[in-house]
Amino acid sequence: MKKAEFLLTPVVGKYFVGREDVVKELGKELGNPKSRIGFCLYGRRRVGKTSVLMEVKDHLANKRNVVVVYLSLYDLADFSIETLGEEIINAVIDAYQEKNLLPFTIKIRKLLEAPIEVVTELLSNTKIEASVLEHIKILLEYKQGRRNYTNYIRDVFNTGEVLGKATSTKCVIILDEFPEMTKVENGMQLVKILRTQYEKQEKTALVISGSIKKTLETVALSEASPFYKQLVPKHIMPFSREEVEKFLSLYLGKTKTDEVEKLYQLTGGLPFYLQFIGRSTGYAGSIDKAINQFLEQEGDLFFKEEIEKLSEKEKIIVIGLFQGKKTLTELANDINEAPTTVGRYLPELIGKEIVVKESRGKYELLDKMFGLWLKRTYLHDVK
Ligand SMILES: Nc1ncnc2c1ncn2[C@@H]1O[C@H](COP(=O)(O)OP(=O)(O)O)[C@@H](O)[C@H]1O
Numbered sequence: 001m002k003k004a005e006f007l008l009t010p011v012v013g014k015y016f017v018g019r020e021d022v023v024k025e026l027g028k029e030l031g032n033p034k035s036r037i038g039f040c041l042y043g044r045r046r047v048g049k050t051s052v053l054m055e056v057k058d059h060l061a062n063k064r065n066v067v068v069v070y071l072s073l074y075d076l077a078d079f080s081i082e083t084l085g086e087e088i089i090n091a092v093i094d095a096y097q098e099k100n101l102l103p104f105t106i107k108i109r110k111l112l113e114a115p116i117e118v119v120t121e122l123l124s125n126t127k128i129e130a131s132v133l134e135h136i137k138i139l140l141e142y143k144q145g146r147r148n149y150t151n152y153i154r155d156v157f158n159t160g161e162v163l164g165k166a167t168s169t170k171c172v173i174i175l176d177e178f179p180e181m182t183k184v185e186n187g188m189q190l191v192k193i194l195r196t197q198y199e200k201q202e203k204t205a206l207v208i209s210g211s212i213k214k215t216l217e218t219v220a221l222s223e224a225s226p227f228y229k230q231l232v233p234k235h236i237m238p239f240s241r242e243e244v245e246k247f248l249s250l251y252l253g254k255t256k257t258d259e260v261e262k263l264y265q266l267t268g269g270l271p272f273y274l275q276f277i278g279r280s281t282g283y284a285g286s287i288d289k290a291i292n293q294f295l296e297q298e299g300d301l302f303f304k305e306e307i308e309k310l311s312e313k314e315k316i317i318v319i320g321l322f323q324g325k326k327t328l329t330e331l332a333n334d335i336n337e338a339p340t341t342v343g344r345y346l347p348e349l350i351g352k353e354i355v356v357k358e359s360r361g362k363y364e365l366l367d368k369m370f371g372l373w374l375k376r377t378y379l380h381d382v383k
């Protein structure tokens with residue numbers, strides 16, 4: 001069998017490992033034209049959320065009566081409401097065009113740049129549904145300043161609904177990195193408008209995803225948030241041991257069963273690390289050797305941002321946690337301070353998403369790889 005190529009970008013198809021349950025559930029629910037259930041995917045950065053979304057999209061590609069629209073809000077050129085609106089319109093109409101469900105092939109980007117009269121004339125010669133033509137005219141009127149902006153996002157988000165009705169399809173709209181929306185002016189207001197609009201829609205199912213827990217909580221997960229109970233939450237977790245093993249055998253064409261445990265422990269099962277180590281070392285030799293080589297080659301650059309967030313004392317605490325210390329008392333000795341002082345550092349470290357609370361009074365490092373690199377670099381402790 002041809003071995004897979006290690007990738008730092010999202011993966012789909014043959015090289016997509018594990019996550020069978022969530023892919024199956026989303027595929028089934030979103031692929032059912034009668035269901036309007038939507039989802040909220042959350043999980044730490046680089047855990048594989050985008051890959052899951054793309055994999056689901058792939059599974060639904062051949063369904064005739066379902067159109068899946070994918071848009072990452074991370075790629076927005078700026079945080080203006082105009083840009084956000086246009087990107088949504090483009091993504092929705094492009095997806096319908098790709099499925100040959102619209103009677104015009106001219107790119108919507110181009111269309112929106114032409115004067116209304118020209119567009120109307122152009123499209124009136126096609127067999128376009130009156131409702132779709134009317135909707136495109138409305139969108140154009142905003143763009144050309146002939147309509148005030150109050151209802152813009154509502155109408156933009158209605159595009160999928162209008163097309164869904166006109167073509168008897170269900171429109172699944174995936175907004176990846178959804179919390180970025182709160183960076184747009186009056187972002188929280190936009191989220192609420194979207195929610196109200198979504199409630200009224202019959203042909204649209206929404207899927208959102210994001211990694212910043214706090215922000216996602218304010219939009220979807222906490223009780224006071226607009227999308228609470230509207231979207232089914234799905235926590236995407238790192239790979240299990242079995243999935244790490246599957247990954248290695250698929251990507252290397254052989255397993256290193258005896259060493260899976262070590263790799264699993266240090267990477268925490270984060271697919272990104274498995275790919276990244278593979279890309280820079282090909283897993284030649286032992287896992288220890290591969291990880292060392294990886295940290296040597298990539299660590300300084302890769303952890304630059306993390307390290308800049310830490311004070312000297314915090315660094316020592318992180319190393320302590322990496323070495324298996326868990327309680328305030330155990331950590332306090334390392335920095336020659338009272339346990340209560342350590343107690344003040346930890347909430348900070350949790351806020352920076354470096355430490356997680358394991359249980360009462362016990363703390364853990366989120367990313368062991370970072371701990372290992374820090375220990376090597378800071379204590380010059382290279383094996
Ligand atoms: N199911 C998977 N199988 C193999 N590699 C994966 C899988 N999911 C993610 N990856 C790898 O992990 C990294 C991060 O994936 P991505 O989907 O972009 O995560 P997220 O969207 O959560 O940040 C990429 O390098 C990708 O190739």
Ligand SMILES: [Mg+2]
Pocket residue numbers: 049050051176
């Ligand atoms: Mg992503």
